[in-house]
Amino acid sequence: MSDIEIAQANEANQMKPITEIAATMGLAADDLEQYGKSKAKISFEALNRLKDRPFGKLVLVTSINPTPAGEGKSTVTVGLGDALRQRGQNAIIALREPSLGPVMGMKGGATGGGYAQVVPMEDINLHFTGDMHALTSAVDTLAALIDNHLQQGNALNLDPRRILWKRALDINDRALRNTVIGLGGPLSGVPRETGFDITVASELMAVLCLAEDLADLKIRISRIVVGYTYDKQPVTVADLEVTGAITMLLRDAIKPNLVQTLEHTPAFIHGGPFANIAHGCNSVLATRTALQLGDIAITEAGFGADLGGEKFLDIKTPVLGKTPDSIVIVATARALKYNGGSALNELQTENLDALAKGFANLKRHIQNMQQYGVPVVVALNRFTSDTDAELQFLIEACAKLKVTAVTATVWADGGAGGLDLADAVLASLNEPSHFTPLMAADASAESKIATIVRKIYGGADVAYDAKALQSLKLIADNRWDHLPVCIAKTQYSLSDDAKALGAPTGFTVHVRDVIPKLGAGFLVVMTGNVLTMPGLPKHPAALDMDVDATGKISGLF
Known part of the structure; x- marks a missing residue:
């Protein structure tokens, strides 16, 4: 069955009223502003009542650089939440809202997949709560x-x-x-x-x-x-x-949206900035509400750890007032073989040499996240073509970095396929976490950019176009150069060259412009050829979508 067929079958037969999902977190019907039976916003009154409630533990899910082979970060995030609930934990999920751009393009939605999904899948991926x-x-x-x-x-x-x-x-x-x-x-x-x-x-x-x-x-x-x-x-x-x-x-849009997974785990889905051109994290309000209502909040950051992960840690956590207690990095053998030089049509064939070369990408992301002083767990999202030898190689390679790696089959098995991952995450939550910022908050913009390029991307230098230098002077003249930096960069590589796979080193990142975003509280650094308005692919997903006379949708993943 496809993702949408699985979701539709569940929505017709098993989805609970959103009031019941809210009740499991201690929220009453009056705390909700309902959008039908299956989705709701949390009222200002309820949010204000929670303001002084202490936080639970925070788990951040990020990944290696995305590839055409797919990584399944949202799917693993949902499956992990379901698995933690199966282990008796009061876990709540906080995700970003999908944008119609990738829904109609080629990336797809942002509701997970298989038996690790949030529902109502169609509503969330289309107009949701507006x-x-x-x-x-x-x-x-x-x-x-x-x-x-x-x-x-x-x-x-x-x-x-x-x-x-x-x-x-x-x-x-x-x-x-x-x-x-x-x-x-x-x-x-x-x-x-x-x-x-x-x-x-x-x-x-x-x-x-x-x-x-x-x-x-x-x-x-x-x-x-x-x-x-x-x-x-x-x-x-x-x-x-x-x-x-x-x-x-934006009076209503600021209120977090509540839905549920196929296994009825509460999920807040709110806000959806892209991580390659924005800061890539769901709303502070949604994450904070999950932390206040649950013992463990599981949230994700967009694209790889070099983008959403870094931005979550350097931009969001100072506002959130809470740093992660554990970081999960999602990887697949297929994607790592692609990083190691395997062609797309060869990824279903065992290739330990390519896997060993591609592991450099995962290794860099592990080491990057370890710099922050937070325990790291690797989730190996297993595909049917993965061999035992490939997965064992990755488990042993991660162990050499003092990181636990476990396989997950949540797409096929739901929460049950993430129990080993849940156990690894619970163990990591008992390890000491000593969060250390990557850079000083009062460092200059140029210093912050250079720090991220060298310590996260693995680059050697930064080159500024004339326009970027003019912008930096204007920013310095206005005394904005102390703000955090949000680097807009391709998601496909650690560098600003989308074709440089694996873990390149010694490269120069090219900065085209630096744009002040005082409302957000950061400076957007435009690098390479990244665009703030993407284009549709030659065969957009919209070509395969339809709706019948009864209103039933098909082709939505």
């Missing part, structure tokens, strides 16, 4: 207000050539990367160049995911820099006097 639409509307409302300000006299002296704020759309649309607006004469606005970001790359998505409550959301929105004046002075949302209007559009 958070993405609210964010898109808020981004575009702000853009319209900026252009209206130019049209109505430009009292703030905004330079149309130096406006940073772009419009957004939650779909991959390469045709909108670069646009010219305001054509058609004086009544149609001020002509200028601009473009679109995918919604999950917008600063408002980051702001939503890092805000601690509605009041903090409003403060963060107020300080967003939308552009510069003709004499290069920053102009913020507060200067435009539209903070309240933009916050109002």
Whole structure:
């Protein structure tokens, strides 16, 4: 059965009312704002009541660099949550919301797979509770207000050539990367160049995911820099006097969404920034709520540990107020053979030589996460073509790094296929965890970038384009250079070259631009050829999707 067929069978016969799932965490029906029977948001009243409750343990799930062979990080995260519940633990999952971009493109959704899924799968992967639409509307409302300000006299002296704020759309649309607006004469606005970001790359998505409550959301929105004046002075949302209007559009979107797994484990799914072009973590509010309602919260960070993992540890944890007690790195023999030089059509054939070469990628991620002083466990997501010899090689290779590696079959077996992983994670939670930040909080932007390039990516140097140097000077002049850095980089390699597989060394990372995101509280560092508006592939997943006369969906993975 496909993922959607498994989900549909479960939703028809076994899914529990969301009020019952909430009750297992001690929440009453009045604490919920229900969206039908199977999904709900947590009310502000309930969130406020939880504010002083202590945190449980935190498990961060990350992975090796993604490959076309697939790693199954979300699937393992869901399966681990189910397995911990089977072991009698009060475990709660916190995941990101899917974006329509990858859903309609080629990556797929973000609800897990097989018998380790969150449901209702179709709803979550499509419109869910409307958070993405609210964010898109808020981004575009702000853009319209900026252009209206130019049209109505430009009292703030905004330079149309130096406006940073772009419009957004939650779909991959390469045709909108670069646009010219305001054509058609004086009544149609001020002509200028601009473009679109995918919604999950917008600063408002980051702001939503890092805000601690509605009041903090409003403060963060107020300080967003939308552009510069003709004499290069920053102009913020507060200067435009539209903070309240933009916050109002996100009043409901900030509330965490509650759903369940196929095995009825509670799951908060909220916020969805990409990790290659944004900070790649679900909302602080969702993770915090999971920590306050459960004894163990399991959350994931997008793409590999060099992206989402690093950003979770360096950007999210200072806001969250909690560092991980254990880090799980998901890997597959197939993906590591691909990193070792095997062709895609050869990955089902045993190849210990390629596996040994590709292990360098997993080794680098293990060592990177160990730098933070947190216990590490490796989850080997087993595919049917994996041989015992391949998996044993990986288990022994990890043991040499003093890391426990265990196989998981959660796609096929649900929580039962993750019991060994659950036991390994529980053991790691009893080990000492001494979290150590990778860099000083007050280090300069250039120093932070260099630290990540050398200590996480394995690179030797950083080269800045002229535009990036100009941006860094402007950032320093405004005293923003103490902020954390969020590096936008290809997810396929530890370097900024998507084709450099394995664990390259000695390379130079090329920085095109550095963009201040004061609402989010970090600087976005654009490297290589990474884009904030992806394109659809030659054969997008949308070509295989359909809905029949009864409303039943097919082809959604």
